Amino acid sequence: MIDVKNLRFSYKKGHETLRGLTFAVDDGEIFGFLGPNGSGKSTTQKILTGILGGYCGEALLFGQKPDAHPMDFRSQIGVLFEFPYLYTNLSALDNLNYFASFYPAGRRRNAAELLEMLEFKKEFLRKPVSSYSKGMRQRVSMARALIHNPRLLFLDEPTSGLDPSGAVLFRKIIEEERRKGTTVFLTTHNMLDADLLCDRVAFIADGEINALDTPQKLKEQKNSNMAEVTYLYENKRCTVSVELSRLSRVFPFPHDKIISIHTKEPTLEDIFIQYTGKGLIS
Numbered sequence: 001m002i003d004v005k006n007l008r009f010s011y012k013k014g015h016e017t018l019r020g021l022t023f024a025v026d027d028g029e030i031f032g033f034l035g036p037n038g039s040g041k042s043t044t045q046k047i048l049t050g051i052l053g054g055y056c057g058e059a060l061l062f063g064q065k066p067d068a069h070p071m072d073f074r075s076q077i078g079v080l081f082e083f084p085y086l087y088t089n090l091s092a093l094d095n096l097n098y099f100a101s102f103y104p105a106g107r108r109r110n111a112a113e114l115l116e117m118l119e120f121k122k123e124f125l126r127k128p129v130s131s132y133s134k135g136m137r138q139r140v141s142m143a144r145a146l147i148h149n150p151r152l153l154f155l156d157e158p159t160s161g162l163d164p165s166g167a168v169l170f171r172k173i174i175e176e177e178r179r180k181g182t183t184v185f186l187t188t189h190n191m192l193d194a195d196l197l198c199d200r201v202a203f204i205a206d207g208e209i210n211a212l213d214t215p216q217k218l219k220e221q222k223n224s225n226m227a228e229v230t231y232l233y234e235n236k237r238c239t240v241s242v243e244l245s246r247l248s249r250v251f252p253f254p255h256d257k258i259i260s261i262h263t264k265e266p267t268l269e270d271i272f273i274q275y276t277g278k279g280l281i282s
């Protein structure tokens with residue numbers, strides 16, 4: 001679906017923003033592109049969606065160059081941008097009907113039904129976007145990305161600005177899209193989204209990919225094999241980290257009562273820091 005080989009890009013001479021990215025995204029996959037601010041995520045997405053040209057190396061979507069603008073290229077991709085590009089003086093319905101009009105009638109989804117699926121407040125359907133909260137604008141932007149049933153979805157920070165139940169709903173909708181066979185390129189620094197949704201993730205830092213695998217494999221590779229044990233000893237509550245191998249027979253410390261044992265599994269963010277030496281929010 002997406003094939004990127006040795007992709008390089010510079011905004012100004014002498015400084016490379018993308019320094020030789022190579023990766024492939026399979027049909028029907030949710031592929032996470034994770035990195036801290038300024039690492040090159042949006043630049044990569046802009047190249048793949050045909051907004052930015054002038055790159056070196058190879059970038060192919062459906063076997064085509066994204067900046068060659070073949071007639072049907074844009075109708076096959078849906079994009080949720082980091083910042084909502086909506087007409088703020090128009091309502092949600094007018095925005096969506098306008099964007100839908102760019103696509104063949106056979107591909108268009110019903111704007112009102114899409115907004116209902118996204119739990120958009122009915123009373124705001126005909127009010128201007130300028131009166132919407134951040135979460136409402138995000139819902140309209142998601143509807144805009146889905147309005148023409150794209151084969152490939154680019155989602156840049158889809159759950160940003162949403163409350164926890166909105167984020168759960170968006171994750172459900174993204175999974176539903178995947179079930180229908182849509183491929184998803186998810187750009188984010190939200191670890192929970194990446195861990196819950198992605199089949200594979202790539203870690204990008206300073207314009208380079210440092211690791212690429214399934215979230216589970218990445219976590220297993222760097223598994224600390226440690227357990228955190230909480231116990232009572234001489235009426236005092238204590239917590240220690242112990243290697244799992246040392247727990248196989250007896251607890252290697254004096255205790256009166258074990259209260260809990262938890263294996264210390266690294267989070268995707270721990271792994272990211274181990275690979276790149278940086279946190280995801282810098």
Ligand SMILES: Nc1ncnc2c1ncn2[C@@H]1O[C@H](COP(=O)(O)OP(=O)(O)OP(=O)(O)O)[C@@H](O)[C@H]1O
Pocket residue numbers: 011012017035036037038039040041042043044082
């Ligand atoms: N139009 C531009 N002109 C010059 N430099 C730019 C431009 N857009 C981005 N950059 C620079 O390129 C680098 C990568 O930016 P990019 O927006 O791709 O990062 P990002 O990983 O998407 O960050 P964020 O998480 O903040 O969105 C940054 O150093 C940024 O300042």
